[in-house]
Amino acid sequence: MRKFARTFYLLLCTPLLLALWPVLPLATGGSFAAGQEVQMHQTYPMPPLSGPEADVLLRKATEPPYTGKYLDSHEAGTYICRQCGMPLYHSKDKFESGCGWPSFDTELPGAVRRVPDADGRRVEIVCANCGGHLGHVFEGEGFTDKNTRHCVNSLSMSFAPAGSDAEKAALARFAAKTGSSVAAPTPTPAAVKASGSPAGQKAVPGGCSATAILAGGCFWGVEDAFQKLPGVCEAVSGYTGGHTVNPSYEDVCRGDTGHAEAVLVRYDPARVTYEQILRRFFEIHDPTQLNRQGPDWGEQYRSAVFYENAAQRAVAEKLVARLRALGYDVVTQLAPAGPFYAAEAYHQDFASRTGRGACHMSVPRFTQRADGTPVEDSPTN
Numbered sequence: 365m366r367k368f369a370r371t372f373y374l375l376l377c378t379p380l381l382l383a384l385w386p387v388l389p390l391a392t393g394g395s396f397a398a399g400q401e402v403q404m405h406q407t408y409p410m411p412p413l414s415g416p417e418a419d420v421l422l423r424k425a426t427e428p429p430y431t432g433k434y435l436d437s438h439e440a441g442t443y444i445c446r447q448c449g450m451p452l453y454h455s456k457d458k459f460e461s462g463c464g465w466p467s468f469d470t471e472l473p474g475a476v477r478r479v480p481d482a483d484g485r486r487v488e489i490v491c492a493n494c495g496g497h498l499g500h501v502f503e504g505e506g507f508t509d510k511n512t513r514h515c516v517n518s519l520s521m522s523f524a525p526a527g528s529d530a531e532k533a534a535l536a537r538f539a540a541k542t543g544s545s546v547a548a549p550t551p552t553p554a555a556v557k558a559s560g561s562p563a564g565q566k567a568v569p570g571g572c573s574a575t576a577i578l579a580g581g582c583f584w585g586v587e588d589a590f591q592k593l594p595g596v597c598e599a600v601s602g603y604t605g606g607h608t609v610n611p612s613y614e615d616v617c618r619g620d621t622g623h624a625e626a627v628l629v630r631y632d633p634a635r636v637t638y639e640q641i642l643r644r645f646f647e648i649h650d651p652t653q654l655n656r657q658g659p660d661w662g663e664q665y666r667s668a669v670f671y672e673n674a675a676q677r678a679v680a681e682k683l684v685a686r687l688r689a690l691g692y693d694v695v696t697q698l699a700p701a702g703p704f705y706a707a708e709a710y711h712q713d714f715a716s717r718t719g720r721g722a723c724h725m726s727v728p729r730f731t732q733r734a735d736g737t738p739v740e741d742s743p744t745n
Contacts, residue, residue, distance in 0.1 A: 408494070409533070410449045410522070420519040421447050421496035424488075426610040428703035429464025429602070430628075432518025437466070440526040443516075444534045448494035450541065451475060451534045452521065453514070461507050462600065464706040465499065466518055469510040474542055476514070485612065489514060493541065496520060505709045571632040572597035576641045577604060577670040577701050579624035580649030581657025584714040584721030586627045589648040591716070595636025600628045601707040601714070604670055605697075610705055619662045626670065628704050639679050642669065646683060648724040651696040658723070668697040670704075691734030 419425035434443070443453040443466075452475050453468045461467040477492040478501060489498045499516040507513055524531035580586045583601035590599040603611050606622025616623045629641060649657055649667060657665045671677040680698050687694050706712075715722040731739050 408448045409537070410445075410447060413447060417446055417519045420517045424482075424497040426499075427465075427517045427519050429706050430704070432465060434466045434518040434521060434523060435464070437523065439523070441528070442524045442526070442531045442534060443468075443521045444524055444530075445491040445494060445496055445498075446520055446522045447496040448491060449522075449534055449537060450491060450493040451538045452491065452498070453516070455526070459508055461505075461513055461515075461709070462598075462706070462712065463513070463515055463709070464600075464602075464704075465515045466521075467507070468514040468516065469508040469512050471514060472538065475538070483612070485614075489516070491520075502709075507709070571634060572630045574631050574633040574638065575672065576629045576631070576638060576645075576676070577626055577672070577704055578629065578642075578645045579605065579626040579666060579668040579670070579697075580645060580651075580724070581625070581665045581667075582660055582721065582723065583625040583627050583707065583711065585724035586645075586648065587713070588715035588722045589644070589724045589726075590627060590629050590641075591713075593631075593636065593641075593644055595640075596629055596631045598630040600630075601711045602626055602628060602705050603707060604702060604704045605668060605699060609703075613708055613711065616664050619664060622663070623705075624664050624666050624668055625707075626668070626704065628706075638676055639683070642679060642683050643730060644726075645669070646687060646696075647726050647729055650727075651684075651687065651694045652692055654695045666697060667695060668699060670699055670701040672701045687729060690729070690732075690739065692729060693734075 413421060416425075416427070420427060437455075437458075440455045442451050442455070443458075444451050451472050453471055457468045457470050459467055459469060471489075475492055476489050476498065477495075479488050479490060481488040481500065486500045487502075489501045490496060491498060497517075498520045499514065502513045502515065503511060505511070505513055524534055578586065587599040587601045590596050603616050603621070603623040604626045605624045606616075608615055608621035608623060611621050611623055615621050616625065631641060651667045653667065655661070655663050655666045657667070669676075669680045671680055677698065677700075680696075684694050684696060684698070714720070733739060
């Protein structure tokens with residue numbers, strides 16, 4: 365009977381669906397009919413997309429954190445969709461969240477549409493005009509009074525400076541499309557808000573030009589240890605070393621993403637050297653434990669140094685060789701650095717905010733052999 369009913373409704377509905385197909389809205393194109401969407405693509409007032417831009421806007425890829433051209437942009441103006449040229453965000457609504465991507469706490473009215481993400485957990489944001497992928501939206505993090513963070517790929521946007529012809533044209537398109545006008549932001553250096561983050565994320569000082577990416581078990585303790593090291597400007601918990609793009613904490617905990625819990629350390633090379641950073645790293649975790657650290661088991665808790673260049677690799681190899689000469693069976697992985705994905709806001713500054721997670725105790729491995737005997741005249745850097 366059920367098979368007969370399905371056949372009956374198919375025969376009844378198929379002609380109707382075929383008749384309505386030209387006016388059905390596209391899943392990624394908002395309220396435009398299929399024929400209109402094709403025409404819109406032909407008339408977008410924007411240059412053709414580059415390969416990376418198309419990957420993000422059309423195929424929902426994510427640019428690596430801390431690489432986007434608009435991450436640290438403080439200029440007043442309007443951010444517009446890179447694909448269709450419609451305004452999305454004002455610079456006055458941009459703030460520094462420390463997440464690695466441009467952040468806004470609100471959009472222009474009706475400019476951004478929210479849809480359930482394919483992962484079943486997050487909320488994706490797309491351009492309401494053309495359906496281009498922008499990023500994701502998060503609520504309840506407390507970064508600003510609006511309690512909302514639009515986490516947007518720089519590749520999804522283009523920037524029109526305040527008062528420019530490009531901004532005027534974009535706002536005119538918006539008014540023609542929506543029937544309402546939006547005031548342009550006032551050109552002022554104060555266009556970017558402070559985050560007010562509960563995690564204490566701050567703008568990185570200008571001298572903090574060097575980075576190190578390290579994995580030594582639970583990132584809460586590693587982050588906390590490096591935040592206390594003089595010369596370190598910032599320590600960010602995150603995920604790296606795997607194959608899953610933009611993983612969540614739950615993804616990494618499954619153990620099948622290839623990622624390790626890691627910390628990106630930003631430091632002032634005039635105050636502390638990379639070798640001193642690594643010496644501290646090898647002393648605050650046990651580099652002889654394979655795919656675990658204390659009670660935490662799994663590949664995500666492995667010991668690893670993700671070097672950014674040949675000089676960093678040489679330093680890491682030298683220190684590993686030194687520890688092995690002192691009797692330590694070091695299993696630390698040395699691998700080239702890849703994309704680093706900042707962890708969720710509730711992981712950042714976890715130890716200092718909660719009083720928990722500061723579990724990485726320092727062991728003087730460079731001045732003490734594995735058998736416990738002291739090392740005489742050991743080098744300090």
